[in-house]
Amino acid sequence: MAFHFPKPTPEQSTTTADAGLADSHHHERPRGLMRWVLTTSHKEIGSLYLIFSLTMFFIGGIFALVVRAELFQPGLQLVEPEFFNQMTTMHGLIMVFGAVMPAFVGLANWMVPLQIGAPDMALPRLNNFSFWLLPVAFTLLLSTLFMPGGAPNFGWTFYAPLSTTYAPPSTTFFILSLHLAGISSILGAINIIATILNLRAPGMRMMDMPLFVWTWLITAFLLIAVMPVLAGVITMMLMDINFGTSFFSAAGGGDPVLFQHLFWFFGHPEVYILILPAFGIVSAIIPTFARKRLFGYASMVYATASIAILSFLVWAHHMFVVGLPLVAELFFMYATMLIAVPTGVKVFNWITTLFRGSITFEPPMLFALAFVVLFTIGGFSGLMLAIAPADFQYHDTYFVVAHFHYVLVPGAVFAIMAAVYYWLPKWTGHYPHERLSQVHFWLSVIGVNLTFFPMHFSGLAGMPRRIPDYALQFADFNMVSSLGALLYGASQLVFVLVIVMCVRGGKKAPAKAWEGAEDLEWSVPSPAPLHTFETPPNFERPVH
Amino acid sequence: MWSVIKSVLAAFFGVQRDQQRREDFEHGKPVSFIIVGIAMAMLLVALVALIATLAAG
Amino acid sequence: MRTLLVRVAAGLTLALISPLVLANGWNMPIGVTALSREIHSLHMTIFWICVAIGVVVFGVMFYSLFRYRRSKGAEAANFHEHTGVEVLWTAVPLLILVAMAVPATATLKNMYDVSDAEIDVMVTGQQWRWRYEYLGEDIAFTSNMSTPREQISGEAEKTENYLLEVDEPLVLPVDTKVRLLLTADDVIHSWWVPELAVKQDAIPGFVNENWVRIEEPGIYRGQCTELCGMDHGFMPVVVEALEKDEYEAWLAERKEAAEQEAMGVDREWELAELMERGEQVYGSICASCHQADGSGSPPAFPALAGNTDMLDDVEWHIDTIINGVSGSAMPAFRSTLNPVEIAAVATYERNAWGNDAGDTVQPSEIVELLEE
Numbered sequence: 001m002a003f004h005f006p007k008p009t010p011e012q013s014t015t016t017a018d019a020g021l022a023d024s025h026h027h028e029r030p031r032g033l034m035r036w037v038l039t040t041s042h043k044e045i046g047s048l049y050l051i052f053s054l055t056m057f058f059i060g061g062i063f064a065l066v067v068r069a070e071l072f073q074p075g076l077q078l079v080e081p082e083f084f085n086q087m088t089t090m091h092g093l094i095m096v097f098g099a100v101m102p103a104f105v106g107l108a109n110w111m112v113p114l115q116i117g118a119p120d121m122a123l124p125r126l127n128n129f130s131f132w133l134l135p136v137a138f139t140l141l142l143s144t145l146f147m148p149g150g151a152p153n154f155g156w157t158f159y160a161p162l163s164t165t166y167a168p169p170s171t172t173f174f175i176l177s178l179h180l181a182g183i184s185s186i187l188g189a190i191n192i193i194a195t196i197l198n199l200r201a202p203g204m205r206m207m208d209m210p211l212f213v214w215t216w217l218i219t220a221f222l223l224i225a226v227m228p229v230l231a232g233v234i235t236m237m238l239m240d241i242n243f244g245t246s247f248f249s250a251a252g253g254g255d256p257v258l259f260q261h262l263f264w265f266f267g268h269p270e271v272y273i274l275i276l277p278a279f280g281i282v283s284a285i286i287p288t289f290a291r292k293r294l295f296g297y298a299s300m301v302y303a304t305a306s307i308a309i310l311s312f313l314v315w316a317h318h319m320f321v322v323g324l325p326l327v328a329e330l331f332f333m334y335a336t337m338l339i340a341v342p343t344g345v346k347v348f349n350w351i352t353t354l355f356r357g358s359i360t361f362e363p364p365m366l367f368a369l370a371f372v373v374l375f376t377i378g379g380f381s382g383l384m385l386a387i388a389p390a391d392f393q394y395h396d397t398y399f400v401v402a403h404f405h406y407v408l409v410p411g412a413v414f415a416i417m418a419a420v421y422y423w424l425p426k427w428t429g430h431y432p433h434e435r436l437s438q439v440h441f442w443l444s445v446i447g448v449n450l451t452f453f454p455m456h457f458s459g460l461a462g463m464p465r466r467i468p469d470y471a472l473q474f475a476d477f478n479m480v481s482s483l484g485a486l487l488y489g490a491s492q493l494v495f496v497l498v499i500v501m502c503v504r505g506g507k508k509a510p511a512k513a514w515e516g517a518e519d520l521e522w523s524v525p526s527p528a529p530l531h532t533f534e535t536p537p538n539f540e541r542p543v544h
Numbered sequence: 545m546w547s548v549i550k551s552v553l554a555a556f557f558g559v560q561r562d563q564q565r566r567e568d569f570e571h572g573k574p575v576s577f578i579i580v581g582i583a584m585a586m587l588l589v590a591l592v593a594l595i596a597t598l599a600a601g
Numbered sequence: 602m603r604t605l606l607v608r609v610a611a612g613l614t615l616a617l618i619s620p621l622v623l624a625n626g627w628n629m630p631i632g633v634t635a636l637s638r639e640i641h642s643l644h645m646t647i648f649w650i651c652v653a654i655g656v657v658v659f660g661v662m663f664y665s666l667f668r669y670r671r672s673k674g675a676e677a678a679n680f681h682e683h684t685g686v687e688v689l690w691t692a693v694p695l696l697i698l699v700a701m702a703v704p705a706t707a708t709l710k711n712m713y714d715v716s717d718a719e720i721d722v723m724v725t726g727q728q729w730r731w732r733y734e735y736l737g738e739d740i741a742f743t744s745n746m747s748t749p750r751e752q753i754s755g756e757a758e759k760t761e762n763y764l765l766e767v768d769e770p771l772v773l774p775v776d777t778k779v780r781l782l783l784t785a786d787d788v789i790h791s792w793w794v795p796e797l798a799v800k801q802d803a804i805p806g807f808v809n810e811n812w813v814r815i816e817e818p819g820i821y822r823g824q825c826t827e828l829c830g831m832d833h834g835f836m837p838v839v840v841e842a843l844e845k846d847e848y849e850a851w852l853a854e855r856k857e858a859a860e861q862e863a864m865g866v867d868r869e870w871e872l873a874e875l876m877e878r879g880e881q882v883y884g885s886i887c888a889s890c891h892q893a894d895g896s897g898s899p900p901a902f903p904a905l906a907g908n909t910d911m912l913d914d915v916e917w918h919i920d921t922i923i924n925g926v927s928g929s930a931m932p933a934f935r936s937t938l939n940p941v942e943i944a945a946v947a948t949y950e951r952n953a954w955g956n957d958a959g960d961t962v963q964p965s966e967i968v969e970l971l972e973e
Contacts, residue, residue: 074759074763074764075753075754075755075759076753077755081832081833081834082898085828085831085833148900149901153830153831154828154830159788159789159827161787161788161789161805162789162829162830165787165788166728166787168901250806250807251805251806255806256804256805256807257804257807291677292677292678292679295680295681295682296681296687297681298560298562298565299558299559299560299682302556302559302560306558309585313589313592321791321800321802322804322809323801323802323804323807323809323810326709326710326713327593327597327600329713330595330596330599330600330706330709331592333705333709334592334595334596335592337698337701337702338592340694340698341558341691341695341698342558344690344691344694345558345687347658348658351658351661351662351665352686354662354665355665356665356669356675357669357678358669358671358675358676358677359665359670359671360670360671360672373659376658376659377655380651383647383651384644384647384648387647387705388705388709389705389708389712390640390644390647390705392798392799392800393640393644393795393798393800395791395800395826396793396800396826396827397826460628460629461626461628461630461795464793464824464825464826465826465828466828466833467833468834469753469834469835470764470834471763471764471765472761472763473626557691558691562682599710
């Protein structure tokens with residue numbers, strides 16, 4: 001039997017979803033808590049991911065505030081060095097694996113099917129499973145705080161042998177929790193790839209996909225490539241700790257540097273896993289509010305792919321001072337400098353899109369513009385860090401802390417916030433409160449810069465990372481950072497307020513919530529009904 | 545073959561004419577692009593490694 | 602008009618930034634070696650390149666944001682993709698990077714050239730102190746942070762070199778190429794002195810090389826930069842650079858002191874003498890884990906006060922100090938401490954904080970044990 005797809009007119013395309021709902025032949029839906037536990041809807045699972053991520057963002061944020069509070073003044077005031085190390089470690093792990101990654105997966109769950117005209121993810125039950133692994137994994141990780149000997153205290157990079165021979169007993173639980181989070185990521189990635197490759201609306205070719213879809217496709221391949229490496233390295237740790245092997249113990253003939261090679265072979269692509277979807281989001285938002293087509297769609301796709309490929313060739317730039325041979329040092333320096341090229345291409349494309357546009361400054365646009373500026377500043381410090389001889393001075397100082405927080409906080413996190421503001425009307429049917437969103441934006445921008453900009457100076461002046469107390473000449477920088485962190489942390493309560501208000505009510509949003517928005521998600525009603533695109537839309541290429 | 549290599553090179557550099565791309569997507573086979581792409585990526589690694597070795601002298 | 606605007610903007614930005622980047626304590630120190638100056642100049646070059654790119658990119662961006670606001674009636678143009686522009690903005694950054702890679706390569710090669718060193722110093726990282734061994738000179742000592750715990754806890758006023766002062770600095774002569782061989786006994790540490798532009802990981806099982814040639818006498822301070830556990834923040838590096846003749850005098854003095862100490866091994870020590878010496882050793886070596894009052898912080902670091910295992914079995918006690926406990930944070934002090942120090946600290950631990958073993962451990966016993 002051949003399927004016949006009616007060719008929808010624009011009016012029809014907004015009603016296909018309703019029609020799909022009417023003739024659906026679904027079972028009685030579970031209610032209450034079980035509805036969320038058993039759900040296979042990409043929209044509900046997307047929401048679960050996002051709520052989980054927000055919770056982790058606050059838990060990780062509280063850990064960061066403990067760190068900043070201790071560093072407010074020289075001397076030890078609030079916590080012991082042992083607990084301080086647990087806080088820096090847990091902050092990093094929670095933010096990377098619990099907040100930023102699940103936020104992007106949540107956005108992918110919600111938006112990838114809507115942007116490609118698919119009724120759901122390709123593997124809905126697997127989708128449910130990959131989400132519910134996360135609360136288990138992170139409950140386990142957080143429970144280590146209450147174990148004898150305390151939580152992991154060796155930094156989020158958990159270098160052996162500090163994380164093996166010299167680690168607290170809770171390390172085995174940390175390994176298990178990371179395994180669970182890793183499985184969740186791999187399954188999520190498989191699901192996203194299957195969805196994008198198989199469920200695109202008839203007529204939508206790869207080069208017609210929105211950039212958020214493209215960047216996520218490439219990110220998903222990165223995840224599948226490197227999460228097993230992480231699984232391998234933590235399994236080797238597990239064996240060293242519990243089964244008497246000596247992969248990373250020099251005393252038993254092992255090699256502590258091998259750990260770093262394996263970790264960063266995972267870790268560097270991981271960095272791009274945290275930023276590529278952000279590129280996709282910004283590439284959706286800027287054209288919308290500049291009311292102008294993205295300047296170089298194809299070169300954006302190529303640049304994303306180039307960054308992904310190069311990300312496998314630069315891992316040892318995290319290891320410039322471990323004593324690599326000169327040739328290796330040069331190779332990784334050159335390869336790292338090359339990454340600046342496609343990254344620059346992206347920034348140039350965004351700016352050329354703005355040039356001669358018709359620009360308005362709604363909340364998603366504010367965050368996207370702040371992303372471009374502040375991510376670029378993080379890129380500049382990245383370029384400086386790529387210069388191997390200079391890295392001998394920068395390495396493991398607050399300059400590095402400033403660098404990766406600039407690309408991750410006003411980078412990845414601002415992009416996530418931009419995405420939330422951009423798609424909230426689609427999710428809830430209401431616009432977020434404009435004034436409060438602006439308050440959130442300005443407080444966040446000021447807070448982020450107060451927190452992280454002084455770290456460039458303290459790092460250059462000689463302050464190492466991960467120290468609970470510091471010499472007197474770093475006192476002023478640290479005080480400013482701590483105040484900024486408090487402001488940034490507190491202003492996220494405004495974010496929660498905006499989201500809660502938006503879910504409960506507010507100005508009604510039409511199907512096409514933003515005037516300049518073009519992609520398929522804007523053809524379904526706001527809020528998007530539980531079932532959309534049960535009949536595939538016929539994708540028509542926008543004519544310019 | 546030559547046009548595949550040219551297209552992969554263009555993709556590495558990040559700039560391609562729209563018309564050429566349309567032709568690639570209509571007439572090219574994905575497999576050939578993937579194979580040539582992987583080979584070129586390895587060549588790039590070899591090239592950077594060669595430069596590094598020469599520079600280390 | 603437009604170019605004028607850009608120029609004014611660029612000028613203002615430079616004017617705003619330059620006092621910051623040039624101010625002392627806000628930027629990478631220029632340092633006191635030829636290499637540190639080279640690295641500093643690389644740093645400033647790449648910094649100004651970034652500033653220049655930033656001025657152009659952000660200039661265009663903010664100009665667009667200002668000029669093409671819809672509230673001012675801007676209408677969107679419809680253009681996209683321009684091969685010439687795209688080739689240009691790929692090729693120009695590539696050229697800038699090549700230009701940057703050339704001097705960076707030269708400096709790196711210079712850093713890796715450890716040949717023709719006149720002095721070799723072995724630097725060993727241990728939780729949480731540095732040990733320096735002058736190869737071929739028979740001189741070795743540990744360098745511990747000397748900032749009193751009262752300053753850290755806030756019970757005493759913090760002094761000028763808070764957290765950056767040690768009991769015994771690494772002493773080096775000026776105008777002499779010194780090769781540093783770095784390794785570690787337990788976890789990975791990293792030895793860094795910003796003004797010497799030397800940072801190198803000290804890794805157990807590996808010996809890394811680096812070198813330094815200091816040009817000005819003075820005291821240069823740095824810290825461990827690789828997270829190495831609880832007291833990672835309290836592991837300073839201090840290098841004292843002396844004129845060559847002063848260095849020779851220092852070397853002679855150290856050798857004589859070492860001989861004195863070696864002679865002390867053979868004689869019988871009084872309890873009071875051992876206690877005095879032991880308290881000093883305990884304070885610099887043991888107190889960071891086992892606490893000044895011997896209370897420890899269980900379970901990782903057991904209490905020594907009232908520790909019956911230790912008090913009842915003196916052989917086990919000494920063996921623990923000499924050989925450590927494998928698989929725990931307790932290191933072997935076999936090579937870190939000399940026999941007098943081991944004997945003194947063992948005696949001290951057996952007789953301090955209400956412990957009343959009443960016995961002494963003599964240096965001669967330790968010498969026998971070490972020779973076994």
